[in-house]
Amino acid sequence: MTAVLHRLPATALRVLSASLLALSVTACGGGGGGGDNPGSNSSGGAPIAPAPAQLTLTGDSSASQGDSVGVVASLSEQGYNRFEWEQLSGPDVMPLAGNGTAGISFDAVFSGEYSFRLTASNPEGERLQDTFTISVAPSSASTRVQFRADRAVSEGADFSLRLNASDYTGTVNSWHFEQLSGPQADLVEDDSGQPVVFVTAPRVSGDQVITLRATLETTAGSFSDTAYVVVQDRPATNSDYFCDGDGQACATYEPLMPVYSYRADSPYRDVLKGCVYSNQLNDSNLCTLRTLPPIGLVSSAPTVDQIMDHVLVSHDWMGERFERFLTQLDNHGDFARLLRSVTAVVISSDVRPSFYWSLTGAIYLDPDSLWLSPAERDLINEQPDYRSGFSSALNFVTPWRYVKNNNYVFTYYEVKDRHHRDFYELEADLGSLLYHELAHAADAMSPAKLYSGLDRDDIFFNQARSASFVNKSVTAVNPMYSPELYALAEVRYRGAEASGTQREYTPADIAGFFFPDSANDFYSYSSPWEDTAMLFEETMMSLRYGIERDIAVTNRPVSPMSADDYVVSRGQRGRIASERIRPRASTAVQGLLPEAWAEADAHLKSMLPMALCAGEGWGQNLTPACEGESGLLRFAAPAPSQRIPMPVERPRSFIPPTRF
Known part of the structure; x- marks a missing residue:
């Protein structure tokens, strides 16, 4: 098999280095030292038995x-x-x-x-x-x-x-x-x-x-x-999938956390790690679909047991929590169906942020969406998301949040306070993450493609690209057109240096680019894959849980003390119901999860987007009190009944670069 390496610029790869925790190590260091034949006696005598492991x-x-x-x-x-x-x-x-x-x-x-x-x-x-x-x-x-x-x-x-x-x-x-x-x-x-x-x-x-x-x-x-x-001690890296030639511009330079098959009796126990979570991957050992098939080739209606045979974890509790989620909180069967498209699920303490990788066909989950006890949370890496500083030169923020009945859906827990959280809080937290990552998986290996007759002796990546991706159909419907936002997405999500013009954009400028266009989130401009996943995620969260998504453009305060220091220039709740966006969201569901399409399409047509209040703070806008696109400010906005977390604009996942 011949492959061509499409390399990102060295600067971009270095910026990615803290994120692709799940993918590679540098070519230096590591174990595996010693002579050619450690069991021989160099003086020519009888072989010396190796010392027993200790x-x-x-x-x-x-x-x-x-x-x-x-x-x-x-x-x-x-x-x-x-x-x-x-x-x-x-x-x-x-x-x-x-x-x-x-x-x-x-x-x-x-x-x-x-x-x-x-x-x-x-x-x-x-x-x-x-x-x-x-x-x-x-x-x-x-x-x-x-x-x-x-x-x-x-x-x-x-x-x-x-x-x-x-x-x-x-x-x-x-x-x-x-x-x-x-x-x-x-x-x-x-x-x-x-x-x-x-x-x-x-x-x-x-x-x-x-x-x-x-x-x-x-x-x-x-x-x-x-x-x-x-x-x-870990085996030395010999994979050329993750590094440029000298090893200095790697997508990640951290060795992988030891992981193991959650099910000790899984039929894929001995191949899972090598197929999807190894720094030894190269052209000669990428796994075929016969070695590690997508779950949907095992069963068109996979059971939880069949799914768990494809799960790799760094700690037992991660697998236990994922299994319990599928057993107790997949009430509509959406996740079991979407998991048909993946070869494996990797949950490891060094995955930050979550991602899907079309080279392996696996999803990689940050366990921050699975912990229940402080002891479990202790084992999750607190190092900041590598993308945290990418937009520091820009004068605007595009915060988002999930809300229900004018309240935050996600509860923010300070790490230092040693909180426990209830299992049922995972429904929205892990559920939204899975809708997003599994949208990527179904985009690459759609249900239609999965059952069209795949070559089991070929690798996943080749079979995934053998026919069109779902995102091509979505892009064809009311395509996004703002060149300014496409260019800004390179700064915000890929670490490109902001130009002088981009540094001068005001929140009003960005709102003028974004709200007339057909994306439901700023992240959509980073790639057609993210555009499709964002549409699908927001639609399914509204359909299944009655949860709506807020998106806004605000200022970037220098030293914010509260969420209301972020003043909304313009914002919307339930933006997927907008006239230009609704058919795009419907197309995404139709291609990714056809079993839910009729219900989702009817739900989208029943929704109405709501404007957030221009000129008011992000926290005040938890309960919008505006009329039309903009309205008079409240004479006295009510104080929030609970501590309002600072706005979040960072997405929870990313798509890594592919070697081919």
């Missing part, structure tokens, strides 16, 4: 009540990819958020002797076991800090650790982070005023444990906690 557990052997504690495992050989932790004694701390990986952590709420057994196994069925005991002493200390969370990472990986304080006395003066032992990692403190450290793991020639300490300085004294992180 498992070593490291962690907090003693602690005080209220501490955050953990245990990590290092192995003398690569290849062990399944880790099962079992609590043998002590106060119950199950479920362990880190189960499935080589590192666990928890808060020792009660004193006592906590004992755990780890079983590590490899694809050949070889198993290693060891136990570890943590003695937690009673404590009445008035101040306790927790440095979360102990974990396992790949060499070179980026991750974050957060310092929390509970019931502390005095006033906080400062905090700092330091490394106590192990090969040197790169530590960078968050510059947003949060007690978070971003860590880049060192390169290692075998599993190594690094020990980090966080210290809180208060007027009552210093308080510290320690975190253990095992840095796992």
Whole structure:
């Protein structure tokens, strides 16, 4: 098979480097060292049997009540990819958020002797076991800090650790982070005023444990906690799909988080990772549809069990949550049908933001839409989305939100507050994300294409492009025409440098470009794929949940203190019902999910868009009180009954560049 590499400019690829966490590593570093034949005796004698693999557990052997504690495992050989932790004694701390990986952590709420057994196994069925005991002493200390969370990472990986304080006395003066032992990692403190450290793991020639300490300085004294992180040796990168020639302009340079088939008995257990989440992918080993078929080729009406056979996770809880969502919250069967188009679902703590990749036919999900407990959230990377600063030179913002009955649908939870959230909150959060990512999947491999007779001995990408994508049909209906917004999308979503003219655009200018045109979101101008996915996502959220989407153009305040510092120049609720947009949205549903088309088309025709109030704040516009396109301002806008989060303009996903 011959392929041509369409490369992005080096600058664009470097900007993408923090986002494609799921796709590649640089060509340097990594494991796999040693001689050509480690089992031979260079002096010519009898072969020397290799030493047996060893498992070593490291962690907090003693602690005080209220501490955050953990245990990590290092192995003398690569290849062990399944880790099962079992609590043998002590106060119950199950479920362990880190189960499935080589590192666990928890808060020792009660004193006592906590004992755990780890079983590590490899694809050949070889198993290693060891136990570890943590003695937690009673404590009445008035101040306790927790440095979360102990974990396992790949060499070179980026991750974050957060310092929390509970019931502390005095006033906080400062905090700092330091490394106590192990090969040197790169530590960078968050510059947003949060007690978070971003860590880049060192390169290692075998599993190594690094020990980090966080210290809180208060007027009552210093308080510290320690975190253990095992840095796992990974195979060296030999894939040319993700890097330019010298390895300096990679779509991502972080090694992939270890993942495993959620179902140990999946018929695809041994091929899933290599097909969709490996830095070893190249022209010679891309998987055919016979090796890893789209779920729809297994069954035209897939069950949850059949879907879960295609799921890769970095932690057990991610797979458990996804399975529960499909079982309990897919009331219309939409997601099961849309999942027919994907080869795999990857859920990993290093995926940020979510994306779909037509090279592999898989969707990659950021687990920020799946967590329920603070311990689960601790394992999700807090590093900012790589696109965060792309539009800083522009003088406008295009915020969006989902609303129902004039209230926010998504509840914003501060990480530091250690909130739990209810499972049913995932309906809108994960549901909207899946409608978007699965729209991309069905765009590439539509139901019509899926059952048209695919060559199972060909790779997914070739078969996906063998016929037209759905987005071509959508683009043909009332096509978007604003050259200014297409050019601005290159700045906002791909990191292009803003021109002098673009820097001078006012919110009124942008509103004048956007609202007469036929896109339902600014992100639609980034590609026909995103245009189609945005139309589909908004339509299905309205149809299935009665949830509407707000979109607006506002100013960009220098130092915003509240959401109302963002003043609406023009905005709309339910924009998909606009005359030029409604037929485009209907066409998207017809191509992506034909089973829902008649119902969706009728729903779109029943909707009416609502104007937001020009001249009022984003928070005030949660309950619009305008007439027509613009109206008189309220004499006194009512204060919100709850804290209104700052506006969001960043989309939750992206489409990575494809090598072909």
